[in-house]
Amino acid sequence: MHKPNLAKLRQKRPSQGGQDVEPHAQTERGNPSPRVKMTSRRPKHRQNAWQRSKRDRVLLLMVLPGMLLFVVFHYLPLLGNVIAFQDYVPFIGIRNSPFVGLSNFQTLFTDPAFWNAVRNTLVITALNLLLFFPVPIAIALLLDSLYHDRLKGFIRSAIFLPHFISWVVIVALFQQILGGAGVINQFFLQQGWDTVQIIGNESLFKLLLVAQVTWKDAGWASIILTAALASIDGSLYESATVDGAGYWKRLWHISLPGLRPVIILLLILRLGDALSVGFEQVLLQRSSVGPAAGEVLDTYIYYFGVQNGNWSVAAAAGLFKGIVALSLVLAANKLAHKLGEDGVYTKK
Amino acid sequence: MSKYATNRPIWMERPTVLGRVLKSLILVAMVVAVVFPFLVVISTSISSPESISRAGGLVVIPTDVSFDAYAEILLGGVVSRAVLISVGVTIVGTLLSLTCTIFAAYGLSRRGSFGHGPLLTIALVTLFFAPGIIPSYLTVKSLGLLDSYWALILPTAINAFNLVLLRNFFLGIPSELLDAARIDGAGDLAILRRVILPLSKAITTVIAMFYGVAYWNSFFSALLYMTSESKWPLQLILRVFVLEGQQIGVSGEAPPPQQALQMAIVVIAIIPILVVFPFVQRHFTKGVITGAIKG
Numbered sequence: 001m002h003k004p005n006l007a008k009l010r011q012k013r014p015s016q017g018g019q020d021v022e023p024h025a026q027t028e029r030g031n032p033s034p035r036v037k038m039t040s041r042r043p044k045h046r047q048n049a050w051q052r053s054k055r056d057r058v059l060l061l062m063v064l065p066g067m068l069l070f071v072v073f074h075y076l077p078l079l080g081n082v083i084a085f086q087d088y089v090p091f092i093g094i095r096n097s098p099f100v101g102l103s104n105f106q107t108l109f110t111d112p113a114f115w116n117a118v119r120n121t122l123v124i125t126a127l128n129l130l131l132f133f134p135v136p137i138a139i140a141l142l143l144d145s146l147y148h149d150r151l152k153g154f155i156r157s158a159i160f161l162p163h164f165i166s167w168v169v170i171v172a173l174f175q176q177i178l179g180g181a182g183v184i185n186q187f188f189l190q191q192g193w194d195t196v197q198i199i200g201n202e203s204l205f206k207l208l209l210v211a212q213v214t215w216k217d218a219g220w221a222s223i224i225l226t227a228a229l230a231s232i233d234g235s236l237y238e239s240a241t242v243d244g245a246g247y248w249k250r251l252w253h254i255s256l257p258g259l260r261p262v263i264i265l266l267l268i269l270r271l272g273d274a275l276s277v278g279f280e281q282v283l284l285q286r287s288s289v290g291p292a293a294g295e296v297l298d299t300y301i302y303y304f305g306v307q308n309g310n311w312s313v314a315a316a317a318g319l320f321k322g323i324v325a326l327s328l329v330l331a332a333n334k335l336a337h338k339l340g341e342d343g344v345y346t347k348k
Numbered sequence: 349m350s351k352y353a354t355n356r357p358i359w360m361e362r363p364t365v366l367g368r369v370l371k372s373l374i375l376v377a378m379v380v381a382v383v384f385p386f387l388v389v390i391s392t393s394i395s396s397p398e399s400i401s402r403a404g405g406l407v408v409i410p411t412d413v414s415f416d417a418y419a420e421i422l423l424g425g426v427v428s429r430a431v432l433i434s435v436g437v438t439i440v441g442t443l444l445s446l447t448c449t450i451f452a453a454y455g456l457s458r459r460g461s462f463g464h465g466p467l468l469t470i471a472l473v474t475l476f477f478a479p480g481i482i483p484s485y486l487t488v489k490s491l492g493l494l495d496s497y498w499a500l501i502l503p504t505a506i507n508a509f510n511l512v513l514l515r516n517f518f519l520g521i522p523s524e525l526l527d528a529a530r531i532d533g534a535g536d537l538a539i540l541r542r543v544i545l546p547l548s549k550a551i552t553t554v555i556a557m558f559y560g561v562a563y564w565n566s567f568f569s570a571l572l573y574m575t576s577e578s579k580w581p582l583q584l585i586l587r588v589f590v591l592e593g594q595q596i597g598v599s600g601e602a603p604p605p606q607q608a609l610q611m612a613i614v615v616i617a618i619i620p621i622l623v624v625f626p627f628v629q630r631h632f633t634k635g636v637i638t639g640a641i642k643g
Contacts, residue, residue, distance in 0.1 A: 052462040058536040059455040063467055066452030066506045073487065073503045074474045080483030094486070142374065147356040157629045158379050164557075164621045166565030168583045172590045172614050173385040176392075176406055183388055186404045215381065223632060234357065241359040272476070280568050284591060298481065305482045306572065318480030326477055 084316040090309075104316040114317060116292065117300035120206070124277040124296065127210045129270065135218040137263065140225035141255060145247075156226075159219025167280040170212055175199055178208075202293040205285075212281060225262055232258040264341045272329040275321045297321055386618070393417055393611035400605050417608035418616075427585055427613055433497070434564060434582040438620075441501040441563040446556050448506050453514035454540045468515075471508045481572070488573055499573035500581065504562065510555045517551045518544060550631040557628045564620060586613055 053060060084104055086097040108114050139159070146152045162170070177183050178198040185195040198204055236254050245253065279298040286294040291303075297317065305314025336342070363371075388406055395407040396414040421427045455461075456468050479487075484503060493499040521544060529539045545552065567583035574580055580588075588594050590610045 049462070056458075056462040059458060059461050060463065061455075062451035062536070062540075063455035063463075066448045066455075066511065067467060067470060069448060069502065069506045070470055070474055070508070072491075073484070073505075074479055075470075077479030077483035077487045078477070080486050081480065083483070083486070139378075142371065145371070147360075155375055155379060157626070158382050160629055160632065161621075161625060162382055164561045164565075164625060165618065166567065166583055168565075168567050168586045168591065169614055169617050172586065172610075173389065175591070176388055176611075177385055181404075181406075183406050183408065186406065189404070219378075219382075238357070238359045241361075247361070276478075283568065283571075284587065301481050302572075306485060311482055311486075315480065315482040318482055322477055322480055329476060 081315060081319050081322075083312050084319045086312055088312040088315070090311065100312075104312045105320070107313050108316050108320070111313075113291070113295070113304075114300060117295045117297050118275075120293070121275055121277055121296040124206050124209055125270075125274045127206055128213060128277065131207075131210050132214050132218065133266075133270065135214055136221035136225055137259065139218060139222040140229055140259075141251065143222065143226055144229045144255070156219075160223070161219075162216045163220035165216065167278070167284060170216055171281070171284045174208070174212060174215075200288040202289045205289045205293050209278065209281060209285075213278060221266070224266075225259055228259050228262040229255060261341055264336050264339075268329060268332040268336060271332045272325050274328060275325055389611045389614050389618075393608055393615045395608060397605045397608070400607050406607070414608075417612040421609060421612050421616070427582075427589075427616070429578070430580055430582040430585040431616060433579065437497055437500050437581060438560055438563040441505065442556055442560040444501060445505050445507070445510075445559040445563075446552070449511050449514055449555065449559075450540070450545070450552070452506070453511055453518055454536070454544060456511075456515050457518035471511055474508045475512075485572055494573055495575045495579060496573075497579065500566065500569050501563070503569065504566070507559070507562075510558055514548070514551060514555060517548055521547055553628055554631050557624060560624070561621060582613075582617055586617055589613060 047055070080094065083094055083097065085099055085101060086094070087100045087104075088094065088097045143152055143156060146155075165173075175182060179185070180195065180197065180199065182199075188195050198208065201208075232254065237250055240250050240254060275297050277296050277298075279296075279302075282294060282296050283299050283302065286299055288294070291299075295303075298321075301314045301317050301321075304310050304317070388408055391407045391410040392400065394413050394415060394417070395403075395410045396412045396416075399407055399411050422431070452471070456464060456471070458464065488494060488499050488503060493502065525543055525547075526539055529543050534542065565583060566581075567587065570581050570584050574584075590613060595606060
């Protein structure tokens with residue numbers, strides 16, 4: 001879709017000059033003089049901040065609404081984390097609540113329910129890494145080995161779809177299929193077999209969560225890996241085959257190394273989310289198994305803070321989580337740099 | 349070549365029979381795993397009371413079709429109101445998000461413009477540090493937005509990932525095009541509207557869908573911020589009636605069974621996505637990937 005447009009515009013430039021753009025340009029707001037302002041972009045002498053901001057005022061105005069949203073709904077709440085160091089009482093507000101140092105963190109770290117939530121969270125993260133993480137890689141390799149374009153396209157769109165389904169619906173779908181009165185148990189009953197309890201089973205709960213994540217996101221997560229596979233130079237495979245390498249050898253020595261940077265990137269991003277496992281997903285199902293098996297850090301913060309009114313301690317838990325997540329990402333990124341990979345960001 | 353002509357490169361060995369069978373089985377299993385739950389839900393929602401009770405609750409293949417459940421739900425009442433709320437929030441939210449994101453992405457797409465670096469950093473930092481549930485709640489509360497529909501929109505109105513995705517795409521547009529437009533006297537608004545946006549249809553569509561789906565699917569922000577039940581969007585209603593099993597109030601002498609009503613709500617929650625998805629999905633690989641990999 002892009003190509004024809006580009007070509008048309010390119011051709012227009014030398015032949016037609018500004019004839020068809022100019023009339024509109026003069027009516028545009030924020031462009032009082034339709035003079036050519038090419039030079040202003042690379043000034044010969046350095047302009048001061050005032051001149052530069054005046055020159056770029058249209059751009060700045062455009063950025064303004066987005067930045068306002070970031071400041072109000074991301075940075076303002078960051079400041080709101082001070083209540084983690086206060087004995088916050090909603091009635092008197094942040095300004096008048098007394099500071100109590102680190103005592104909220106003390107309360108938090110001596111609360112067994114908090115450590116239970118941390119443990120559950122880490123177990124779920126580990127299960128995710130072990131059971132979910134390899135699936136998109138396998139899917140990408142499988143799709144890459146299909147050479148029928150329409151089939152490939154069909155399967156790809158089928159497995160992308162669940163990514164866009166809400167957690168409420170997914171939990172409902174899983175109940176309908178696996179629940180006590182679900183399709184599978186109905187089938188078992190009709191056959192005269194025993195029913196199996198999957199939903200609401202404490203010991204299976206974490207595996208159920210991983211299964212749901214896999215159903216929802218495995219296909220979608222394969223998209224970026226598929227792209228990385230497609231960018232591998234085909235002549236590598238060709239010469240390897242000529243040298244006698246079979247499918248699995250090529251997979252091991254060409255495909256997987258080609259995926260390495262993307263896999264490392266995804267691992268780092270996962271690490272940053274280590275302490276926030278599917279909040280909505282768990283919140284929706286916690287009641288089916290109770291807090292002992294179903295509490296994760298985010299649901300702990302929600303129930304303990306918003307529901308029970310322990311604002312300050314819950315904010316301390318949130319701050320703890322944020323700081324740990326940030327340090328994990330920074331550390332993993334440093335490690336990636338040491339291993340010669342780009343990681344999430346590169347030093348410039 | 350047979351009619352199953354493929355693009356298999358010539359150096360690739362022919363697949364073995366066993367390999368092909370295994371591969372087909374895996375692919376079929378994957379597609380069935382995705383499609384089957386949808387099939388059950390849709391079938392049950394359009395089945396008559398008799399066939400539902402015959403099947404024991406859930407229907408896989410519908411025998412006699414009845415749309416009573418949809419009529420019951422959509423002709424006024426709690427669910428219809430929730431649908432209206434969700435539709436409204438999604439439309440207004442998506443328009444707002446898209447506008448802010450496009451403007452911000454364009455505003456940040458010229459290296460060396462005033463404040464370019466710091467402003468970009470402000471956006472990027474939000475990717476690495478989430479503000480947390482409690483402080484977000486307190487912020488929304490202190491802004492007086494509790495129980496207002498804006499609380500469902502504004503806190504998530506701009507997403508740094510989408511912003512960066514779009515900005516990277518804008519950066520990839522050849523600067524000669526922009527220079528040409530500028531020589532022709534176009535200002536920034538005109539360049540954005542006449543040069544940039546027509547070239548960015550695919551990625552803009554994808555980002556619009558990301559935002560739209562996020563608004564339509566979001567359930568926690570409503571749980572957190574909306575105190576009056578009369579303002580709950582569809583996802584929360586879905587949770588109450590389907591997951592928590594609260595009975596749906598019905599009228600008339602022969603009301604459709606609860607099972608069909610529940611599944612009808614699920615289908616209503618899925619339909620917008622099923623409708624939009626086919627139009628957008630072909631852009632995914634093009635739009636998302638080029639942006640994501642460069643970023």
